[in-house]
Amino acid sequence: MKLVTAIVNKEDSKAVCGELLRHKFYVTRLATTGGLLMAGNLTLLIGTEDDRVDACIECIRACCRQRTEIVPGAATLGLGLESAMPMEVTVGGATVFVTNVERFEKL
Numbered sequence: 086m087k088l089v090t091a092i093v094n095k096e097d098s099k100a101v102c103g104e105l106l107r108h109k110f111y112v113t114r115l116a117t118t119g120g121l122l123m124a125g126n127l128t129l130l131i132g133t134e135d136d137r138v139d140a141c142i143e144c145i146r147a148c149c150r151q152r153t154e155i156v157p158g159a160a161t162l163g164l165g166l167e168s169a170m171p172m173e174v175t176v177g178g179a180t181v182f183v184t185n186v187e188r189f190e191k192l
């Protein structure tokens with residue numbers, strides 16, 4: 086068994102969850118915040134059989150697109166970085182981690 090952890094843009098989250106549910110995946114949604122942009126994103130936890138991991142990733146890929154976002158100046162974030170100028174960063178489609186599940190039980 087594997088745990089797929091996917092960080093997705095809020096705007097894609099409804100479509101991704103719909104697609105995963107349509108393909109009979111179990112999904113848990115966590116409201117999270119990106120460390121750099123400090124913007125809300127969504128982290129999905131999907132526990133699934135090893136042979137369904139690729140199908141799971143395809144569902145996510147199908148619904149997540151890249152976006153360009155502006156990072157406010159470092160001064161605004163209070164990071165003490167050199168540049169105070171806003172920067173453009175490319176965000177997404179999705180950031181996906183796949184980890185082994187040592188033990189899985191529903192009690």
Ligand code: 2BA
Binds near residue numbers: 092123124178
């Ligand atoms: P944020 O931390 O808000 O990052 C937004 C975007 O800023 C990132 O998009 C990336 O383009 C850039 N960025 C952030 N930290 C960076 C760094 N240390 N070096 C270079 N560029 C950086 P994505 O890579 O698509 O990530 C979107 C969101 O996914 C991130 O939001 C964060 O919440 C999460 N994420 C991405 N990679 C991660 C990782 N290795 N570990 C944990 N969370 C991650």
